[in-house]
Amino acid sequence: xxxxxxxxxxxxxxxxxxxxxxxxxxxxxxxxxxxxxxxxxxxxxxxxxxxxxxxxxxxxxxxxxxxxxxxxxxxxxxxxxxxxxxxxxxx
Numbered sequence: 001x002x003x004x005x006x007x008x009x010x011x012x013x014x015x016x017x018x019x020x021x022x023x024x025x026x027x028x029x030x031x032x033x034x035x036x037x038x039x040x041x042x043x044x045x046x047x048x049x050x051x052x053x054x055x056x057x058x059x060x061x062x063x064x065x066x067x068x069x070x071x072x073x074x075x076x077x078x079x080x081x082x083x084x085x086x087x088x089x090x091x
Contacts (some may be wrong), residue, residue, distance in 0.1 A: 029070050030078035031089040033063070049079055 030049075034042050045063075048054050056075040063070045080086030 028078050028081075028087040028089050029068070029074055031087065033068055033070070049075070 030045075034045060037045065045059075048059060055072075056079065057072040059075045060070050060072040063075075074087075077085070077087045078089060081089045082091040
């Protein structure tokens, strides 16, 4: 019985790789900000996001002071993009 179940398993698993991922909910607010910001702001934000010595709380507070209400959780999730528990923005 198990051999019969495994016969088409590889083909079905391969087919899953060509199916586009279903995206639910709104886009990450950090990614949205990066797309909307001018080049200098976007470059600075990308640089600080990559610095592990700068906390997500500090980044979120700075962004919030300048009018973009973004939580530390959202910043931390964006930093984990590409991982199973990260946002769906590209790395």
